[in-house]
Amino acid sequence: MSLIDSISLPRSMRLPRVDGLVQWIVPLAIIAIWQVACVTGFVPTRVLPAPSDVALAGWKLLLSGELARNIWVSFWRASIGFLIGGSIGFAFGLANGLSQLSAKLTDTTLQMVRNVPHLALIPLVILWFGIDESAKLFLVALGVFFPIYLNTLHGIRTVDPQLIEMGRIYGMTDGELFRRVIFPGALPSIFVGIRFALGIMWLTLIVAETIAASSGLGYMAMQAREFMLIDVVVLSILIYALLGKLADSSSRVLERLTLSWHPAFQKR
Amino acid sequence: MQTALRTSLPETELASRASFAPHARVVREERPVQTSGLPLSIRGLRKSFGSNEVLRGIDLHIPAGQFVAIVGKSGCGKSTLLRLIAGLDKIDAGSIGFGGDVQPADIRVMFQEPRLLPWARVLANVEVGLGRDRASQDAHARAEKALAEVGLADKRDQWPSVLSGGQKQRVALGRALVSRPRVLALDEPLGALDALTRISMQRLLERVWRDQGFTAILVTHDVSEAVALADRVLVIEEGRIAHDVVVNAARPRQRGSAELAGLEGSILSHLLSADDRT
Numbered sequence: 001m002s003l004i005d006s007i008s009l010p011r012s013m014r015l016p017r018v019d020g021l022v023q024w025i026v027p028l029a030i031i032a033i034w035q036v037a038c039v040t041g042f043v044p045t046r047v048l049p050a051p052s053d054v055a056l057a058g059w060k061l062l063l064s065g066e067l068a069r070n071i072w073v074s075f076w077r078a079s080i081g082f083l084i085g086g087s088i089g090f091a092f093g094l095a096n097g098l099s100q101l102s103a104k105l106t107d108t109t110l111q112m113v114r115n116v117p118h119l120a121l122i123p124l125v126i127l128w129f130g131i132d133e134s135a136k137l138f139l140v141a142l143g144v145f146f147p148i149y150l151n152t153l154h155g156i157r158t159v160d161p162q163l164i165e166m167g168r169i170y171g172m173t174d175g176e177l178f179r180r181v182i183f184p185g186a187l188p189s190i191f192v193g194i195r196f197a198l199g200i201m202w203l204t205l206i207v208a209e210t211i212a213a214s215s216g217l218g219y220m221a222m223q224a225r226e227f228m229l230i231d232v233v234v235l236s237i238l239i240y241a242l243l244g245k246l247a248d249s250s251s252r253v254l255e256r257l258t259l260s261w262h263p264a265f266q267k268r
Numbered sequence: 269m270q271t272a273l274r275t276s277l278p279e280t281e282l283a284s285r286a287s288f289a290p291h292a293r294v295v296r297e298e299r300p301v302q303t304s305g306l307p308l309s310i311r312g313l314r315k316s317f318g319s320n321e322v323l324r325g326i327d328l329h330i331p332a333g334q335f336v337a338i339v340g341k342s343g344c345g346k347s348t349l350l351r352l353i354a355g356l357d358k359i360d361a362g363s364i365g366f367g368g369d370v371q372p373a374d375i376r377v378m379f380q381e382p383r384l385l386p387w388a389r390v391l392a393n394v395e396v397g398l399g400r401d402r403a404s405q406d407a408h409a410r411a412e413k414a415l416a417e418v419g420l421a422d423k424r425d426q427w428p429s430v431l432s433g434g435q436k437q438r439v440a441l442g443r444a445l446v447s448r449p450r451v452l453a454l455d456e457p458l459g460a461l462d463a464l465t466r467i468s469m470q471r472l473l474e475r476v477w478r479d480q481g482f483t484a485i486l487v488t489h490d491v492s493e494a495v496a497l498a499d500r501v502l503v504i505e506e507g508r509i510a511h512d513v514v515v516n517a518a519r520p521r522q523r524g525s526a527e528l529a530g531l532e533g534s535i536l537s538h539l540l541s542a543d544d545r546t
Contacts, residue, residue, distance in 0.1 A: 166383040169356070170443075171372055171399035180396075184387040261387040263429045 049231040054238065057231035066220070071239065074205060074216040077133065078243075081140025082201050086194070089145040093152025093193075097186070098178075110149065118142045119207055131212035136205065143204040144197040151193025155186030188262060191255045198247040206240060305333030305483040306366045306374065306450040308353070313362035315348055322348045324507035326362070330500075335477055335484040337494035340504035341539065346487045347455055349504065350377075353485060354453040366451070373399045376449035378457045382436035384428040390439055391415060391424040397443035414446035415439070417476060434465035438472065445476060452477075454486040458493065467523065470497055474519070491539070495531045496521055503535060505542050511535070 031051050037043045038050035045053065061067035092110065096103040118139060129135035159182050167181045209218025217236050224232035259265045308330040315323040322345040330336050338346045351357045353364060354377040366374075376397070384393045394411040395402055401410075415421050418438040428436055437457060444452060454473075458466045474497055477484050488494050494501045495515055503511035513535060517527050 162379070162381060162383050163385065165356070166379075167396075169354075169377060170396050172396075180388070181385065184385070187387075259387075261427045261429065266427070266429070 046230070049234060053231045054235050057229070058235050061220075061232070061235070070215060070217050070220045071243075074209065074218070075243070077136045077209075077216065078140060078201050078205050078247075081137045081205070082144050082197065084137065085141030085144035086148050086197060088141070089148035089193075089197075090152050090190070092145075093149045093156065093190075097153045097156025098182070107153075110146075114146045114150075119204065122208065122211060126212050131214065135212065136208045136216075139208045140201055140204050143200040147196035147200060148190070148193040151189045151196070152186060155189025155193075156182060158189070159185035184261075188259060191251065191259070194251050195248065198251060199244070202240060202244050202247070304448070304450055304481045306368070306370065307332040308451065308483060308485075309363075309365045309367065310353075311363050311365075313349070313352065313364065314360045315345070315352060315357070316360060322507055323352075326507075326509060328502070328509060330483060330485070332367075333481050333483055334500060335474075335486070335498045337486045337488055337498035337501045338504060339488060339491055339494050339501060339535065339539070341542075342489065344504045345507045346504050350453050350455050350485060350487045353451070370450070373401075373447040374450045375453065376444040376447065376451070377453045377455065378437075378440055378444045380456045380459045382428070382433075382440040384436055384439055384443075386428055388428075389424065390420065390426050390428065390431070393428065393439055394442045394446050397446040399447055401447070411442075411446055414442040417445065417479075418442040418472060432465075434461055434469060437461065437469060441472070441476070445480065448480065449482055451483045451485070454484065454488075456488055457486075459489070466493070473497065478519070491532050491535050492523075492528070495528045495535070496523055501531075501535060503538055505539075510542070511538055 034043075034048070035051045038045060038048065038053075049057075058067060092106065096107055121142070122139070125135045125138055129138060163181050163185065164177065167177045172180065205216075206218050209216040210222055213219040217239060221233050221236035224230070224236070256265050308328070310326050310328040313323055313326040313328075314321070326349060338349065340346045348357070352359055354375055355372075356377070384390075385396065388396070391408070391411050394415050395407050397414070398404070398407055398410060401407060412421065412424065415424055418441050420435060420438055420442065423431065423435065423439075428439065431439065437460075440457070457473075458469050461469060470493060473484075486494070486497060491501075495517075498515055501511075501513040501515060502509050503513070513531065515528075515531060517525070517531075521528060
């Protein structure tokens with residue numbers, strides 16, 4: 001997982017450097033073809049509205065303030081859930097990676113829980129929390145927890161033992177050893193976890209908002225379905241795609257800033 | 269202003285000259301070997317891993333400042349001996365004494381792998397070698413000096429990943445030397461380098477050893493490297509010192525000279541005859 005990631009990165013990162021617009025050629029081409037297909041009547045607008053219609057729907061929702069409110073609600077849920085689940089996962093990953101006792105106590109339990117698809121808990125979560133905010137936050141946090149936990153644990157366990165021995169020889173205290181050797185060594189793996197967690201974060205939120213919510217992008221899409229507003233449905237899906245891309249890009253920027261020592265992230 | 273400057277300058281110059289004078293005289297009159305190296309006494313040293321007895325009673329005295337090479341077949345216990353000297357493993361029986369109190373920073377180890385922190389710049393990697401002194405005011409200056417000693421002052425702000433294998437090993441040497449150790453234990457530090465880099469590293473190693481006068485203990489599988497660098501070559505067989513060969517050739521030594529080649533041949537034949545017996 002992390003190997004493939006580190007191999008494919010330099011290639012995908014060189015493109016935007018050469019020309020930041022290159023990566024947008026394909027999405028823009030798809031939209032252009034889509035527009036042409038709708039205008040010529042090749043695709044009936046009942047099935048798929050033209051991009052211009054979707055943009056128009058988006059403009060109307062923007063003017064009414066509904067769009068911004070729903071995006072903000074979804075964004076807030078996603079980030080708070082991510083922060084809660086991510087910090088707990090990170091803390092468990094650290095504890096179990098650094099302490100044998102902690103790993104023995106909790107790892108088996110966590111591995112068992114991990115194998116339950118967290119979306120299968122939706123009925124139970126609705127019974128517990130109803131359909132208010134805590135239900136969505138709980139599901140997002142649970143979904144985000146495992147990729148971050150597993151990758152933090154993996155990162156800490158695979159820090160080069162020769163470097164740890166070196167640190168001890170040169171008189172590093174436990175704190176220094178963690179700060180200067182173990183944590184930086186685990187960081188590439190932690191970032192892999194964050195990227196996976198961001199994907200799961202959106203997935204969980206969409207499902208949770210679609211099934212049980214009274215606001216948010218998923219709710220907006222479900223409302224539109226009931227009123228047969230297919231342009232709003234498509235608009236919600238496109239916004240999810242953009243938000244996902246935004247989350248991925250920001251984690252990449254963070255990665256490039258903190259892993260500049262890594263050969264895969266160095267300027268060529 | 270001008271006169272004030274002129275009068276104050278010679279004074280500070282004098283003061284600094286006075287404070288450095290004792291050291292300077294030592295350097296000039298005799299090799300600093302006697303002043304900064306530590307002697308090493310090993311008595312009845314034993315070590316086993318499980319049922320495998322690796323060292324079976326080593327008795328050895330190394331005078332301060334001597335350059336000792338330890339050779340032997342793989343698995344003979346030479347690396348184990350070095351790790352025990354460096355305090356990396358626990359002794360089963362026997363003792364290792366350094367003739368007085370030693371600080372952890374007095375004994376440094378260099379491994380076959382450079383073991384640099386990939387996420388720290390070259391200079392920061394050298395600073396790691398200062399141990400507890402890392403936080404001190406002159407840490408930067410000392411690390412820069414050590415880096416200059418190994419000829420890499422211009423690489424101070426590079427990441428280790430852009431350095432060649434030989435350069436990485438030189439940074440590791442700078443890190444080992446920055447705390448001015450009195451014993452340097454070298455565990456096949458040049459084993460992974462190509463032939464030419466190896467020779468230039470051997471020269472560098474000899475130079476810093478002559479400059480700083482620490483006691484050097486080099487584990488190597490390369491007998492020619494051992495005779496080129498060491499005052500004394502120990503051959504270890506089956507956990508004991510089988511031969512103790514003194515190398516008297518004058519320094520700087522001519523690589524491939526008849527004298528060294530003869531020594532190398534006789535040590536190799538020892539090693540190979542042991543092979544025949546088993």
